Amino acid sequence: MSHSQNKSAALMQGVIIFIYLTALTILEYFVAVAFDAVPLLIVVAIAKAALVLYYFMHIYKLNETDSDTNHDSYAYKTITNRLGLWLFLLSDSFVFAGLLVMRSNLLGLTRPELNQVLGLGVTAVLLISSFFMNRGELLMAHGDVKGFMRNTVITFILGLGFLLGVVLLEWRIAAHEGLTADFGNPVTGPVGGVFYMMTGMHAFHVFTGLIFLAVVWNNARKGLYTAEQHWGVEAAAVYWHFVDLVWIFFYPALYLIGTAVSAH
Amino acid sequence: MKKFFTSALFKGLVWQVIGFFIGASLVTGIRALMGLSTTDTFFFTEPAWVLGSFIGAISFLVGCGVTDDWIKWARGIETHDEHEEHWHGWEKFINVSFDHKVIGIQYTLIALALLAIGGTFALIFRTELAASQLQFLTTEFQLFGQNGPQLYNTLMSLHGIVMIISILLGISGIINYAVPLLIGAADMSFPRLNAFSYWIAVPAAVTLISSLFLGGFDTGWTGYPPLSSRAPVGMQMFFMGVFIAGWSSILGALNVVVTVIRMRAKGMAAMKMPIFVWASLATSIIAMTATQFIGLAFQLVMFQRLFGMGFFDPSKGGNPVLFQHLFWFYSHPAVYVFILPGLGVISELLPVFVRKPLYGYRWIAMSSIGIALVGFVVWAHHMFTSGMNEYLRVPFMYSTLLVSVPTGVKFFSWVATMWKGKISTPTPMLFVLGAIIVFLMGGLSGPPHATVSTDLHLHDTYFVVGHFHDTIFGGFVFPFFAAIYYWFPKATGRRMSEFWGKVHFWLMTPSFFVLTFGMMYVGLLGMRRRIADYDPALGLDTAHLVLTIGAFLIALSVLIFFINFFYSIKNGEKAEGNIWESRSPEWQVPSPMSLHNYPTPIEVVGEPYDYGLKDAPYTRFAPASKGKGKH
Ligand code: HEM
Ligand SMILES: [Cu+2]
Numbered sequence: 001m002s003h004s005q006n007k008s009a010a011l012m013q014g015v016i017i018f019i020y021l022t023a024l025t026i027l028e029y030f031v032a033v034a035f036d037a038v039p040l041l042i043v044v045a046i047a048k049a050a051l052v053l054y055y056f057m058h059i060y061k062l063n064e065t066d067s068d069t070n071h072d073s074y075a076y077k078t079i080t081n082r083l084g085l086w087l088f089l090l091s092d093s094f095v096f097a098g099l100l101v102m103r104s105n106l107l108g109l110t111r112p113e114l115n116q117v118l119g120l121g122v123t124a125v126l127l128i129s130s131f132f133m134n135r136g137e138l139l140m141a142h143g144d145v146k147g148f149m150r151n152t153v154i155t156f157i158l159g160l161g162f163l164l165g166v167v168l169l170e171w172r173i174a175a176h177e178g179l180t181a182d183f184g185n186p187v188t189g190p191v192g193g194v195f196y197m198m199t200g201m202h203a204f205h206v207f208t209g210l211i212f213l214a215v216v217w218n219n220a221r222k223g224l225y226t227a228e229q230h231w232g233v234e235a236a237a238v239y240w241h242f243v244d245l246v247w248i249f250f251y252p253a254l255y256l257i258g259t260a261v262s263a264h
Numbered sequence: 265m266k267k268f269f270t271s272a273l274f275k276g277l278v279w280q281v282i283g284f285f286i287g288a289s290l291v292t293g294i295r296a297l298m299g300l301s302t303t304d305t306f307f308f309t310e311p312a313w314v315l316g317s318f319i320g321a322i323s324f325l326v327g328c329g330v331t332d333d334w335i336k337w338a339r340g341i342e343t344h345d346e347h348e349e350h351w352h353g354w355e356k357f358i359n360v361s362f363d364h365k366v367i368g369i370q371y372t373l374i375a376l377a378l379l380a381i382g383g384t385f386a387l388i389f390r391t392e393l394a395a396s397q398l399q400f401l402t403t404e405f406q407l408f409g410q411n412g413p414q415l416y417n418t419l420m421s422l423h424g425i426v427m428i429i430s431i432l433l434g435i436s437g438i439i440n441y442a443v444p445l446l447i448g449a450a451d452m453s454f455p456r457l458n459a460f461s462y463w464i465a466v467p468a469a470v471t472l473i474s475s476l477f478l479g480g481f482d483t484g485w486t487g488y489p490p491l492s493s494r495a496p497v498g499m500q501m502f503f504m505g506v507f508i509a510g511w512s513s514i515l516g517a518l519n520v521v522v523t524v525i526r527m528r529a530k531g532m533a534a535m536k537m538p539i540f541v542w543a544s545l546a547t548s549i550i551a552m553t554a555t556q557f558i559g560l561a562f563q564l565v566m567f568q569r570l571f572g573m574g575f576f577d578p579s580k581g582g583n584p585v586l587f588q589h590l591f592w593f594y595s596h597p598a599v600y601v602f603i604l605p606g607l608g609v610i611s612e613l614l615p616v617f618v619r620k621p622l623y624g625y626r627w628i629a630m631s632s633i634g635i636a637l638v639g640f641v642v643w644a645h646h647m648f649t650s651g652m653n654e655y656l657r658v659p660f661m662y663s664t665l666l667v668s669v670p671t672g673v674k675f676f677s678w679v680a681t682m683w684k685g686k687i688s689t690p691t692p693m694l695f696v697l698g699a700i701i702v703f704l705m706g707g708l709s710g711p712p713h714a715t716v717s718t719d720l721h722l723h724d725t726y727f728v729v730g731h732f733h734d735t736i737f738g739g740f741v742f743p744f745f746a747a748i749y750y751w752f753p754k755a756t757g758r759r760m761s762e763f764w765g766k767v768h769f770w771l772m773t774p775s776f777f778v779l780t781f782g783m784m785y786v787g788l789l790g791m792r793r794r795i796a797d798y799d800p801a802l803g804l805d806t807a808h809l810v811l812t813i814g815a816f817l818i819a820l821s822v823l824i825f826f827i828n829f830f831y832s833i834k835n836g837e838k839a840e841g842n843i844w845e846s847r848s849p850e851w852q853v854p855s856p857m858s859l860h861n862y863p864t865p866i867e868v869v870g871e872p873y874d875y876g877l878k879d880a881p882y883t884r885f886a887p888a889s890k891g892k893g894k895h
Contacts, residue, residue: 071450071527079526080453080522080526083522083525083526084453084454084457084518084519084522087518087521087522087552088518090552090553091514091518091552091553091555091556092556094553094554094556094557095556095559095560098556098557098560098561098590099560101589101590102560102564102575102586102590105583105586105589106575106581106582106583106586181571181572181573190574190575190580190581190582192573193567193571193573193574193575193580193582194575196573197564197567197573197575215338218339218340219338219340222340224340
């Protein structure tokens with residue numbers, strides 16, 4: 001009884017956090033449209049990132065102490081693996097930080113002229129995918145393999161939607177509007193290159209995340225994960241949320257901050 | 265020979281070539297379809313070379329078999345850890361092994377190979393510098409699509425970067441070999457990742473050196489645009505090689521951090537870790553994070569060349585100074601990556617040969633971390649003349665001078681440790697002492713660069729070159745040799761010849777001083793760096809001739825080292841016991857170590873450096889406990 005209560009409380013928590021994130025994203029969008037207040041946008045992005053880090057990526061698990069001190073046990077290895085994964089993400093975040101530095105150095109308070117509806121759309125899709133990812137991981141932690149697989153499929157489809165939305169639609173529309181990668185246009189200057197570089201690097205990470213999801217889905221199908229032992233699932237989920245986390249900063253950096261430079 | 269042709273190394277190389285051709289043909293095919301040119305000076309077009317070399321590197325890794333287990337995991341197949349050794353003798357080192365000791369030696373061997381290659385490059389261009397005017401690298405001279413002065417630039421640039429990669433692999437070698445032993449672990453936390461980090465360095469080195477044959481590059485190891493956006497295709501191979509080697513550094517460092525946090529023996533609290541472990545931790549924290557910045561900076565130039573994205577091209581709205589910021593944000597901390605392990609070796613070995621406790625253990629441990637952290641906020645001292653905002657000069661000057669404080673702490677500790685000690689001077693100790701003195705010279709020649717008013721004159725002269733050779737030899741080369749002489753018996757059960765070790769030291773050290781003081785001297789008199797020729801009117805011919813002779817003497821001493829090294833593996837005097845009378849746990853068991861290191865787990869019961877104290881052991885073997893298995 002208490003087990004299933006736990007489960008529904010946890011699922012409920014996922015819904016609430018998702019609602020917060022949605023509300024903050026809408027707030028962010030209107031702040032940008034109405035006041036163009038960069039510090040406020042940064043605060044909102046940090047708030048969103050904190051929610052994702054804590055409730056979706058469960059960063060607090062890094063604090064867990066060993067229940068089993070035998071170095072060969074699954075529990076001990078999981079804590080070691082978790083540390084390794086987070087250090088990898090720390091390292092990877094330096095790439096994205098570097099891209100943000102480049103963006104602020106080259107563009108300052110300007111940004112590319114992009115399709116706002118599409119931008120908000122892909123952002124929403126990625127956010128929703130994180131919601132399902134979290135749900136899937138929770139179900140796995142309660143031993144519901146079928147539920148996990150179902151939610152992972154939804155996550156995968158949304159993730160693919162994001163990827164195609166950016167690379168096929170967004171890139172094409174941007175190119176059509178005259179935003180070229182080679183900075184060729186003297187009016188737009190470097191915005192094109194920065195835009196393609198940042199979205200490209202992020203899309204590459206989404207792509208690897210999709211492969212990761214497919215792998216854990218397949219292994220779940222083979223029955224390799226249980227409520228107690230599913231490190232692979234946790235890793236895929238944390239990685240997926242990390243990709244979302246990066247977009248939380250990239251979205252305002254590319255779509256909201258500063259004034260748009262039109263290619264025309 | 266047959267064993268070689270079936271080894272992972274050979275398979276990997278073959279696959280690298282195959283992968284290269286697949287990637288290059290793919291690009292060529294697509295270009296043909298798009299109606300673009302399909303051939304260029306070096307047969308393939310530049311995009312074909314770039315994608316080909318990238319796919320080649322990946323093919324190497326898959327082909328050599330280091331990713332086999334991961335592929336199995338991804339397909340849901342379980343794998344088992346090895347419990348006995350697969351390969352014997354030299355075959356171990358050209359096949360995939362997950363044993364940290366084998367990997368440590370593999371790293372050391374490739375580092376030595378690159379040291380020899382990079383050193384040869386230096387001898388060639390040093391010979392050209394022996395007299396003013398161009399002697400053999402003349403404008404009529406042609407090789408690999410480059411004329412003499414161009415080849416000079418390529419050799420100079422390759423010397424720099426090959427040596428740097430050699431250093432990164434060399435420190436990985438010592439760290440991989442020693443850290444798990446020092447903390448009493450059976451292996452690293454992620455043995456497969458560890459093997460991967462090593463093997464990725466092999467295609468990286470191949471890619472890097474291939475630039476010599478593809479027109480070379482003339483930017484120096486820093487690869488600044490705009491020059492690097494115009495240099496021949498070799499430039500791309502340089503960027504790609506460093507990018508791939510960067511992954512070796514990042515993943516290897518990550519493994520070290522996790523291992524130090526998770527795998528320490530019972531009772532080894534943070535303040536009881538050997539100093540070398542602290543140093544490795546500090547180094548790894550930098551390598552794991554900052555390396556991403558150089559990777560990114562190089563990628564951006566690669567894309568700038570491939571797609572015309574002018575990130576660093578002012579005519580397109582880009583900013584070349586941005587590159588320098590991204591580059592030095594890694595490359596300054598990287599100089600601490602080079603030296604911290606070496607300084608750790610000094611602190612680790614000094615008490616052994618002085619028979620006294622290490623002075624100020626806590627301060628030394630913290631100084632490594634302190635250097636690592638302060639090292640992140642000094643990068644723009646390389647850019648005083650770059651045209652960056654002038655107001656940035658002052659804060660960077662002070663932050664740079666601040667680094668001398670934790671560095672000075674180390675010197676105080678070393679001197680105090682030696683004070684009234686019973687000093688003995690076998691070869692490893694000689695190199696430790698040499699390291700301290702040489703590094704002091706490097707440290708003293710640093711502040712004149714850090715001070716804006718003097719650096720404006722010294723920048724881009726040979727004075728800088730003298731400075732960093734001192735720091736790198738003191739912080740890496742001397743300690744690296746010390747570590748090899750010291751741990752060689754642990755790895756092989758034999759020791760290297762003392763006599764030839766001493767010859768190596770007494771030949772190398774004075775020649776080295778001639779070389780670096782000479783560099784500083786000609787630098788102060790107006791010799792520019794990175795240049796094939798100089799004006800006879802400078803009057804530096806004699807000085808340069810002496811420098812060149814010094815360089816050849818160093819090379820001779822290193823040659824002696826190499827012969828001693830390879831000869832002693834089979835023929836050295838047997839040394840299976842604790843020949844240095846060290847307190848460190850790895851010396852309490854016979855050499856060479858067995859596969860999973862310690863027969864029973866060790867436990868820390870005392871302080872690491874209580875030399876000279878009776879009945880105060882550092883570690884002991886834990887009484888066999890039930891159910892704990894192999895650990
Ligand atoms: C007291 C400590 C040190 C200080 C104050 C210092 C300061 C400097 C400064 C200001 C420069 C730039 C000079 C110029 O280009 O005009 C420089 C260059 C350099 N330093 Fe140091 N340094 C210190 C220690 C080290 C160490 C420990 C290493 C390496 C192991 C190192 C390696 C280098 C290298 C490689 C360069 C040349 C970079 C290039 O190619 O332009 N330095 N140093
Ligand atoms: Cu520096």
